Amino acid sequence: MAKKGKYTFIDLSLSIENSAMEGWPPKITRWDHREGARTHGKGIGINPDEFPDGMCQAWEEITLITHAGTHVDAPWHFFPTSEGKPSKTIDVCPLEWFYGPGVVLDLTHRKAGELITDEDIKKALEKINYRISPGDIVLIMTGADKFAYDVNYTNSHPGIGREATLYLVDQGVKLIGTDGYGYDKPFKVMGEEYKKGIKNALWPGHYAGREREYCHIESMANLDKIPVPFGFTVCAFPILIDKASAGWCRAVAIIEEE
Ligand SMILES: [Zn+2]
Numbered sequence: 001m002a003k004k005g006k007y008t009f010i011d012l013s014l015s016i017e018n019s020a021m022e023g024w025p026p027k028i029t030r031w032d033h034r035e036g037a038r039t040h041g042k043g044i045g046i047n048p049d050e051f052p053d054g055m056c057q058a059w060e061e062i063t064l065i066t067h068a069g070t071h072v073d074a075p076w077h078f079f080p081t082s083e084g085k086p087s088k089t090i091d092v093c094p095l096e097w098f099y100g101p102g103v104v105l106d107l108t109h110r111k112a113g114e115l116i117t118d119e120d121i122k123k124a125l126e127k128i129n130y131r132i133s134p135g136d137i138v139l140i141m142t143g144a145d146k147f148a149y150d151v152n153y154t155n156s157h158p159g160i161g162r163e164a165t166l167y168l169v170d171q172g173v174k175l176i177g178t179d180g181y182g183y184d185k186p187f188k189v190m191g192e193e194y195k196k197g198i199k200n201a202l203w204p205g206h207y208a209g210r211e212r213e214y215c216h217i218e219s220m221a222n223l224d225k226i227p228v229p230f231g232f233t234v235c236a237f238p239i240l241i242d243k244a245s246a247g248w249c250r251a252v253a254i255i256e257e258e
């Protein structure tokens with residue numbers, strides 16, 4: 001949490017790191033300042049010792065999927081089409097979708113592997129006495145971010161269902177966030193349910209994006225640190241990646257003092 005004048009900033013992001021317990025963890029290779037002096041020195045024909053204290057710039061090289069860490073999924077991720085038109089990739093999603101009034105819905109009573117329904121969303125809204133407005137950014141708090149460094153992180157969240165998703169998107173919501181690893185139930189759970197004969201068990205939340213155009217943020221954190229359920233601003237601009245299905249984002253809640 002940081003403060004500047006009348007604004008308080010709450011970081012809602014997980015960091016990109018080698019120790020991330022993700023399905024496809026990132027790989028960060030680091031060049032320290034001495035390595036920087038060696039590499040830069042070699043490039044311009046100068047001995048590394050000639051740099052101040054033998055040091056020059058540090059940098060990193062990262063290999064990661066677009067769905068690593070806290071990131072925004074674009075409609076293209078869900079299906080080639082959305083609402084009958086070609087789906088938007090992350091680079092063409094309008095910036096205004098990623099900045100707006102935030103509302104946190106407490107769904108922490110839904111356990112890992114369970115489904116969050118439209119009824120759950122309605123009840124959570126009633127509890128805080130809030131009515132959705134178009135452009136609102138709805139953050140679903142499951143508490144699963146507390147397991148971000150647990151080996152079982154990818155299995156620790158409930159899934160957001162098709163009906164819950166459509167209920168919000170039909171009211172003009174373009175961005176829904178979750179602090180679970182994924183927007184839908186854990187992969188393992190969906191696979192088991194499908195094999196048991198539940199035909200719509202596979203990624204029902206993601207597939208809702210075929211019917212209505214929207215984005216979601218996965219792997220958020222610290223939704224419990226936002227001191228109010230609404231009356232704050234969310235900023236979660238995705239990194240501009242050409243024709244990509246997702247973009248990493250630094251999701252932040254901004255609270256303005258009255
Ligand atoms: Zn994703």
